[in-house]
Amino acid sequence: xxxxxxxxxxxxxxxxxENERNNTEAASKAIxxxxxxxxxxxxxxxxxxxxxxxxxxxxxxxxxxxNFYYDQIGWMAALxxxxxxxxxxxxxxxxxxxxxxxxxxxIADVARQAAIYAGRILKGEKPGDLPVQQPTKxxxxxxxxxxxALGLTIPQSLLATADEVIE
Numbered sequence: 001x002x003x004x005x006x007x008x009x010x011x012x013x014x015x016x017x018e019n020e021r022n023n024t025e026a027a028s029k030a031i032x033x034x035x036x037x038x039x040x041x042x043x044x045x046x047x048x049x050x051x052x053x054x055x056x057x058x059x060x061x062x063x064x065x066x067n068f069y070y071d072q073i074g075w076m077a078a079l080x081x082x083x084x085x086x087x088x089x090x091x092x093x094x095x096x097x098x099x100x101x102x103x104x105x106x107i108a109d110v111a112r113q114a115a116i117y118a119g120r121i122l123k124g125e126k127p128g129d130l131p132v133q134q135p136t137k138x139x140x141x142x143x144x145x146x147x148x149a150l151g152l153t154i155p156q157s158l159l160a161t162a163d164e165v166i167e
Contacts, residue, residue: 004034004057004058004059005034005035005036005056005057005058005059006028006033006034006035006036006058006059006060006061006062007035007036007037007038007053007058007060007061007062008020008021008024008035008036008037008038008061008062008064009038009039009040009046009049009061009062009063009064009069010037010038010039010040010064010066011039011040011041011064011066011068011069012039012041013041013068014064014066014067014068016065017064017066020064020065021037024037024062025037036056036058038052038053041068042068043072043075046072046075046076046079047079050076050079050080050082050083050085051083053083053085054083054084054085058085059086060085060086060087060088061080061085061086061087061088062087062088063076063087063088063089063090063094064090065090065104066090069090070090070091073089073091073093073094073097073099074093074097074098076089076094076099077089077094077097077098077099077146078097078098080098080099080100080146081098081146081149081150084150086100086147086150086152087099087100087101088100088101088102088103089101089102090102090103090104091104091107092104092107092139092141092164095141095142095143095146095164095166096141096143096166098143098145098146099143099146100142100143100146100147100150100152101140101141101142101143102139102140102141103138103139103140103141104138104139105135105137105138105139106135106137106138106139109135109136109137110135113133113135113136117130117133139163139164140161140162140163140164141162141163141164141165141166142154142158142159142162142164142165142166143166144159144165144166144167145166145167146166
C-alpha cells in the first residue's frame with residue numbers, strides 16, 4: 001500500500017526553493033513519509049496546485065517561504081479550506097487568515113535583532129565584521145476553527161506547545 005503523500009508548495013522562481021525542496025525531501029525520507037512537490041509562480045498556478053492536491057488525496061501541505069506567497073497568504077488559506085487540505089503556512093498571518101497552522105520566526109524578535117545591528121552600524125561598526133544571525137524565537141500558531149472545519153482533532157500535547165491557539 002502506498003503511503004499518502006504530504007506535499008510541499010514551492011515557487012520555482014525563488015532561488016532558495018531548491019534548497020528548501022532538498023531539505024524537506026531529506027526530512028521526509030528520514031521518517032518514511034512520501035513527499036510530493038508542487039510548484040506555483042503565479043495565482044493561476046496556485047489554484048491549479050490546490051486542485052491537484054485534492055485530486056491526488058494529499059493529506060497535508062507545507063507552503064514554502066516565498067515573498068510572492070506572502071502576498072497570497074489569505075487566498076491560500078481560503079483555498080486550503082475550500083479543497084479541505086490541512087496546511088501549514090510560513091507566517092502567523094496564514095493561521096490568522098484561516099489556515100490550519102503556521103510556524104515561523106517571530107517577526108518582532110527578528111525586527112529587534114535588526115534594530116540592534118542597525119544601531120551597532122550607526123555607531124561605527126562595519127557590517128562585514130558583524131556575525132551572521134539566525135532567528136532565535138519561532139512561533140507555532142494553530143487555528144482550531146480551521147482544524148474543526150477539516151474534521152481534525154488537534155492533540156492536546158501539540159496545543160500545549162503552541163505559542164498561540166486561535167479559537
